[in-house]
Amino acid sequence: MPAASLEIAGLSAGYGQTRVLEDISFCAGAGRKLAVLGRNGMGKSTLFATLAGQTKRYGGEIRLGGQPIEGIDSASRALKGLGYVPQSRDVFPTLTVEENLFVGLKARPRSAIEEAYAMFPRLKERRKNLGSQLSGGEQQMLTTARTILGQPSVLLLDEPLEGLAPVICEELMAAFGTLAASGEMTILLVEQRIQSALDFADAVIILERGRIAWTGTPAALAADQHTVETLLGVGGLH
Ligand SMILES: Nc1ncnc2c1ncn2[C@@H]1O[C@H](COP(=O)(O)OP(=O)(O)OP(=O)(O)O)[C@@H](O)[C@H]1O
Numbered sequence: 246m247p248a249a250s251l252e253i254a255g256l257s258a259g260y261g262q263t264r265v266l267e268d269i270s271f272c273a274g275a276g277r278k279l280a281v282l283g284r285n286g287m288g289k290s291t292l293f294a295t296l297a298g299q300t301k302r303y304g305g306e307i308r309l310g311g312q313p314i315e316g317i318d319s320a321s322r323a324l325k326g327l328g329y330v331p332q333s334r335d336v337f338p339t340l341t342v343e344e345n346l347f348v349g350l351k352a353r354p355r356s357a358i359e360e361a362y363a364m365f366p367r368l369k370e371r372r373k374n375l376g377s378q379l380s381g382g383e384q385q386m387l388t389t390a391r392t393i394l395g396q397p398s399v400l401l402l403d404e405p406l407e408g409l410a411p412v413i414c415e416e417l418m419a420a421f422g423t424l425a426a427s428g429e430m431t432i433l434l435v436e437q438r439i440q441s442a443l444d445f446a447d448a449v450i451i452l453e454r455g456r457i458a459w460t461g462t463p464a465a466l467a468a469d470q471h472t473v474e475t476l477l478g479v480g481g482l483h
Pocket residue numbers: 260263265283284285286287288289290291292
């Protein structure tokens with residue numbers, strides 16, 4: 246499946262009676278790389294969970310490749326090409342690493358898991374281990390690899406670098422960049438490592454209390470010290 250656009254218009258969502266997102270609108274063109282930033286608790290994970298169909302939506306539209314998906318369930322969204330790697334690493338604890346990867350293949354041949362091993366050699370070393378026996382960083386790699394094996398047209402990555410060693414972070418961001426550049430995936434990234442996100446992305450949105458407070462390019466953000474301090478709560482970027 247080639248990369249697809251993701252368009253959101255007037256999206257409001259939350260949990261039960263608790264409204265978290267208000268009137269979110271943006272568009273990520275096919276093959277683009279969008280970073281979603283913001284301080285803790287501003288709604289980043291809720292936005293991705295909403296796109297994946299896992300929260301309560303009060304209103305608004307979500308279009309994947311021009312087709313509305315807001316009315317269909319999570320599994321159907323995945324079948325239509327929406328890949329979601331949540332912050333909570335959801336490996337299957339009683340399956341081995343290799344069996345976890347097989348789940349991600351959908352209809353693809355089993356040999357395709359070599360793609361995951363090329364991206365994460367550590368998973369190949371641990372392929373006979375159970376999901377429950379992996380470290381936090383290894384679970385992160387496994388969840389990410391399993392989702393990518395399904396060849397989504399839009400990939401939502403919620404803090405994929407959490408728990409990973411710096412050298413692996415660099416390799417992983419480079420691999421994500423290659424997937425987007427090859428036209429295989431549109432990638433949306435939530436990341437606390439702001440500089441890594443800005444090095445990766447070609448557009449940025451910043452959430453503040455469930456609303457979009459800023460949009461622009463990484464270069465414009467890096468030059469806007471006031472926004473960096475007030476909306477991201479960090480002293481500066483380099
Ligand atoms: N399952 C839930 N039920 C009720 N409220 C929730 C739930 N999950 C998150 N929230 C609330 O929604 C708001 C946004 O949380 P969310 O996790 O989306 O923020 P975030 O920007 O991803 O934060 P962080 O950077 O800390 O991961 C917070 O006020 C949080 O308490």
